[in-house]
Amino acid sequence: MDKNAIVIQQKQIEELHITPAQCIEWVKEAFLMKDQAQMPAKLSVHPQGEDFITSMPCLLPEQQGKKYFGIKIVSRIQGQTPVLQSNIYLYDALTGQLLANIDGNWITAMRTGAVAALAAKTFQSGDVNTYSMMGLGNIAKATASCIIDDHKDQAITLRLLRYKDQAERFAELFQNHSNVKFEIIDDPQRFAAEAKVLISCVTVAPHLLFPDDSLFQKGITLIPVHMRGFQNCDLFFDKVFGDDTAQIQNFKYFQQFRQYDEFHHVLQGKNPGRTNPDERILCYNYGIALHDILFASRIYEKIS
Numbered sequence: 001m002d003k004n005a006i007v008i009q010q011k012q013i014e015e016l017h018i019t020p021a022q023c024i025e026w027v028k029e030a031f032l033m034k035d036q037a038q039m040p041a042k043l044s045v046h047p048q049g050e051d052f053i054t055s056m057p058c059l060l061p062e063q064q065g066k067k068y069f070g071i072k073i074v075s076r077i078q079g080q081t082p083v084l085q086s087n088i089y090l091y092d093a094l095t096g097q098l099l100a101n102i103d104g105n106w107i108t109a110m111r112t113g114a115v116a117a118l119a120a121k122t123f124q125s126g127d128v129n130t131y132s133m134m135g136l137g138n139i140a141k142a143t144a145s146c147i148i149d150d151h152k153d154q155a156i157t158l159r160l161l162r163y164k165d166q167a168e169r170f171a172e173l174f175q176n177h178s179n180v181k182f183e184i185i186d187d188p189q190r191f192a193a194e195a196k197v198l199i200s201c202v203t204v205a206p207h208l209l210f211p212d213d214s215l216f217q218k219g220i221t222l223i224p225v226h227m228r229g230f231q232n233c234d235l236f237f238d239k240v241f242g243d244d245t246a247q248i249q250n251f252k253y254f255q256q257f258r259q260y261d262e263f264h265h266v267l268q269g270k271n272p273g274r275t276n277p278d279e280r281i282l283c284y285n286y287g288i289a290l291h292d293i294l295f296a297s298r299i300y301e302k303i304s
Contacts, residue, residue: 002098008303010103016302020142020149023114023295030294031118031243031264036061039290041246051077056289059093060297069093070293072104088296100300104292107299111291113142115243116223117150119283120197122266123241123274125219129154132185132195134161134209135202136170139225143199144170148180159183161191189215197221205229218278227284238279241266247286 038059044052056072074086086104091097120131131147133140144158158174160167162184171182185191192198192215200223202209209229213236216222222237224230234240234253241263242248254260263283266273274281 005098006100006300006304008100008102008299010106012303013103013106013299016299018110018299020110020114020117020146021152023110024118024146024150026295026298027111027114027118027291028267030290031267033061033294034262034264034290035268037290039244039288041244042289047077049078051075053077056292058289058293060290060293062094066297067093068099068293068297070289070296072289072292074104074108088292090293090296090300099304100296102296102299104296107292107295108287109138109142110146111295112139112225112285112287113144113146115285115287115291116143116199116225117146119223119241119263119285120147120199120221121150122263123221123281123283124197125221125274125277125279128196128221130157130159130196132159132161132191132198134163134191134198134200135226136160136163136166137201137203140199140201141170141173143201143225144174148174148177152179155179155181157181157183159185159191159195161188162186193217195220197223199223199225200229201225202228208232216280218280220280222280222282224282224284227286230282233280233282236280237282238276239274240282240284241273242283243285244288247288248284251284 040057042054042056044054046052054074058070060068069091070088072086072088076084086108088102088104090100092099167184174180192210203226205228213232222233235256239259240257241261243263261271265271
């Protein structure tokens with residue numbers, strides 16, 4: 001490693017106290033520069049079994065005399081701790097100098113949660129103040145923190161699908177936020193049928209989570225963060241938006257989407273997004289290096 005490069009650990013990132021609202025602004029900023037960035041599709045190798053190592057490169061456009069290139073390396077190797085790990089290597093693209101080796105775990109969680117929160121705000125029907133969440137792990141916690149911070153002047157409700165004691169522990173994490181209340185739902189069918197914005201952070205779904213299409217009410221916004229369990233919705237939802245076409249064009253039903261466009265075109269004003277309060281909208285955000293590298297560059301600037 002370049003002797004002048006710095007190492008940035010997760011603890012250093014946490015000590016910056018970057019707000020969830022700031023994370024939403026960063027992901028929006030990144031989306032708006034997507035057309036000027038260079039971002040090849042992810043490339044994965046599989047050492048053994050279900051293990052993988054994925055590389056995610058991105059060259060940001062030049063801003064204020066600075067131009068960053070970065071590559072994120074994500075690995076899931078059974079036996080390593082934690083099983084899923086990521087590192088980001090940030091370079092000065094004008095000189096080729098390696099600037100930093102950055103722990104990518106905080107960035108991954110917060111950029112993922114921020115994108116989900118931004119998608120909910122962008123595509124929800126009307127003045128929604130109730131969000132339904134299932135799969136209540138670390139990514140869901142990041143998503144909730146972004147939604148709560150983005151609505152700090154508004155009272156909202158988070159509906160949680162019960163699984164063991166996850167929902168209760170999840171609600172306890174946010175008990176000091178006065179603008180949010182929690183409703184825990186036991187019945188999955190009711191959970192889906194009453195959802196206006198449904199955010200799923202379920203990581204494993206060998207079968208459809210809600211095979212009864214009639215459960216999804218008109219006007220719903222569906223955000224499957226990990227792409228799992230909602231393939232039936234691909235066939236009848238009115239509109240589908242994705243973060244990067246190259247990453248989802250091989251989905252089984254991609255050619256059968258009724259209407260499709262990339263998320264950033266809505267943020268740029270090139271696509272109106274939701275045009276009818278009754279439209280069912282599905283948003284697939286597979287995760288793009290553009291967000292990781294922009295976060296990494298902003299963090300590097302704060303620390304260096």
